[in-house]
Amino acid sequence: MTEPTTFLLHRVVAELDAYADTVLRQDYGVTFATFNFLAAASTLPGLDVTALARCAGMSKAAASKRLPTLVRDGMLTASPDPHHGRRLRIDLTPRALALVEHATERLEREFAAMLASRPDLDESVLRDQLEGLAHALETLPDPTPTSGES
Amino acid sequence: MTEPTTFLLHRVVAELDAYADTVLRQDYGVTFATFNFLAAASTLPGLDVTALARCAGMSKAAASKRLPTLVRDGMLTASPDPHHGRRLRIDLTPRALALVEHATERLEREFAAMLASRPDLDESVLRDQLEGLAHALETLPDPTPTSGES
DNA sequence: CCCCTCATGTCAACCAGTTGACAACCGGCA
DNA sequence: TGCCGGTTGTCAACTGGTTGACATGAGGGG
Secondary structure (H helix, E strand, C coil), X not given: CCCCHHHHHHHHHHHHHHHHHHHHHHHHCCCHHHHHHHHHHHCCCCECHHXXXXXXXXXXXXXXXXXXXXXHXXXXXXXXXXXXXXXXXXXXXXXXXXXXXXXXXXXXXXXXHHHHCCCCCCHHHHHHHHHHHHHXXXXXXXXXXXXXXX | CCCCHHHXXXXXXXXXXXXXXXXXXXXXXXXXXXXXXXXXHHCCCCXXXXXXXXXXXXXXXXXXXXXXXXXXXXXXXXXXXXXXXXXXXEEECHHHHHHHHHHHHHHHHHHHHHHHCCCCCCHHHHHHHHHHHHHHHHCCCCCCCCCCCC
């Protein structure tokens, strides 16, 4: 039987991530997961923990637990929101911002170069399919319980 | 700035997985991670722990730890290899095999239907891009340390 | 003004991975 | 035969997620 498309997707993503992880460790001294977290925090300055968690695709408890070490390592600042006694404002330090921008640019450039090196690949075609897929998934009804099987 | 293609890829995969997870829980009583593990075990009968781990994309310790509960739940059998005192032969029970086949077929069918429902999407185009990408990644040189940056 | 509800961040307990170490076992070779 | 290196499965310690509970602060009606 031929490999399901979704399995193929996972394989590709896993290898892509493994590549990115070694680059990030070697040249930037961060883990892939940490990079993603910082990248999420970089989308908007002054996010609170809840928004950051949503943006990074994890629970707020997980986001909260990541803060202390990243603050200690000079990657983030977490300052109390003056307008709200409990909320935190989370910002990247200039160093972390530079890291995220540089690494993102580099990884994306290498990805584009890899695609360009093969005549059968075309980043815009891939993007179109992925964007269509993303859109199709957003407008997807929740799965209907089939209540068959086991 | 426009979203990097690799980030888009992650978003799509995350949503796809979330959908699959709810289907698998609702209708098959397994977690997405468990389903993947069983699917890996189903590729070849009689795999040993090491091969299964490689096939499932995890360490052998992790694979080893999963066994007892899956055996207890009647999903797997782990029998000592007669030709090798330490090696285990791991097989799916008929029930687990049926589960994997049924669920795989269903999820892939729904995926194809979603693609077919949008005129801008084409599964064969997507597959071609992904397969080319997979191949490009296999023949990729290890990342060269740039030794720049922080 | 108080109270009720909701949002926010954190904590404890748990779960499922990882790495590194290790005992048991295989197989080849002196 | 006995030893020795490599393989195999498992264990302990750790990491980084999850959920559910919780204290605290915000904000809007009685």
